[in-house]
Amino acid sequence: MLRVRLLECLAADQARLRQVASADLAAPVPGCPGWTVAELVRHVALVYLHKVECMRAGRMPSTWPPDVSGVEPLALLDRACLALRAEFDARDSAALAPTWYDPDQTVGFWLRRMAQETVVHRVDAELATVQQATEIPDDLATDGIDEVLRIFLGYGTRRWPEEFAAVLPDPAVQLVATAGSTSWLVRLAPEGATVVSDPTESAGRAEPGTIRAEPGTTRAGGSPAGGADATISAAPEELLLWLWRRSADDAVGWAGDRAAVDRLRLALAPATR
Template identity: 40%
Template sequence: MGTGADGRHVRSGTAFDPNSICGIPLVKCLRCHQFDNSIDDEGVIRSTPWESDADECRSDDSPLKPPCECRTGLPDSGDGIQSIHHGNGQEAAKLAMIADGRLDEPVPTCPEWTMADLVRHVAIVYNHKTHGMRHGELADQQLTEQGDPIAQLRTALGDLLAEFAARRPDQNTPTWFETDQTVGFWMRRMAHETIVHRADAELAAGQPISPVDDDLAEDGVDEILGFIPWGVTRFPHKGRKVGGLLAGTTLAIATPQRRRLITIHPDHIDVAETLDGDPAVTVLADPTTVQQWLWRRVDNDAMTITGDRDVAERWYRALEEFGG
């Protein structure tokens, strides 16, 4: 899912949009740059230092000698991204566990997809970002459709987390979001990508959507409410549609902790966190529900709506333009 600005994999007429995890310690050999990416059913990567014999190491120019010196964990970051997004490997593990035994189930929030398609899509997304960090380009990374999608997901997750562990969040890497070309962008984006697709799997399995930590969900709300104004100006056809539905209106999107005021103009959208303003409608829910609503995984019936419900309905329709 996402804005569709990076590569695209197409299968049987269905578009897989690789744009749409972090926080689990990995073990990296500093000599040969290999990783132990073994993930158990709980999404935990083995943390026992992995050693390599000298003739197995692929690098001959490192001053390190076997047994390899290894590093674990993500680098320290002043922006708090690791603490906010810790445990996203467990989110992917939840997705895998829900999908296990249900791969033929349809996914109601991703029409024409089965659970296998959903799991394989997330693996494609991870591989795409891993390739971008390794090679410095957002090439179209396609995943073979042969084999077990759950195994493919676990392998792709391990590779992605390994790349995150080897880099600082502020390091440069290509992204589709022009104003943020950092590894931290992908750490955040993949966290929320996984949360939303785990919700897809839960809905396909007939299960309620599991809540996430309020801070993480609030960050997910911030993320998409940052993408929407960008998308309106970056893709004028989206701006015209949203403006046609809502120009001249305001709405407030609120959780018990925070309130964002959305003002829609004919050619742009303003988002401000404020208690001021007189919106036509206020839409309120807990942070997890607001995040899932913005991605259209729950509908207006899940929200407390005060004011002009028609504005809320039109906003919800407009969200289709942004990957929901």
């Protein structure tokens, strides 16, 4: 997504999060068991301030978090939103900034990450306070699906294998996930996950042995696409929330081996807590 668009989405979801959270800071958050809305707001604010420190200092903070126990959650969020926006406005997306994702050490990585962090937690706050959910734009949702599959799952399973060892399948399974006109080929194996975006266009870059997958029907009981074990299909917003485990198991359409679909959702658990 373009920088301007990410900044627009980030600002809109920050404002909505604050509005919704102010209705009931004591409400429990279904998507974050054990948290109240106040704790959710404090978490988002501290995440923002951590990224501000990364960009300002050019390194990860050596001690974290700071003691902000005396600051009211919404006031802390306001302060953090202003600080984060100021850093993004002052820096080009290509400027260097330390991140946990080795292939991308830029401000742009944090801009995308904060936009996606905020939209998911905005939904958390809406669910917690039983307020009408605001639609997630298709472009933001599609970008978020790509992030959670390629980076959180694909990169995460190989960077932190110990966290995923218990949820990866043996033997391997292969799925196609489709949202709108975009598809991802996902291969889950004991050694980690491999994810290829738009497999119909980029199958040549897939690792040897993966299947060129064509998006197909994804109604329960149908046939999976391209020889994959299963296919999953939903609108971008629906698929994003399902991958982040913010919706029911049956919130997406599927075809093929239901166990493979369930395995993908299980494999995402360590990455989407």
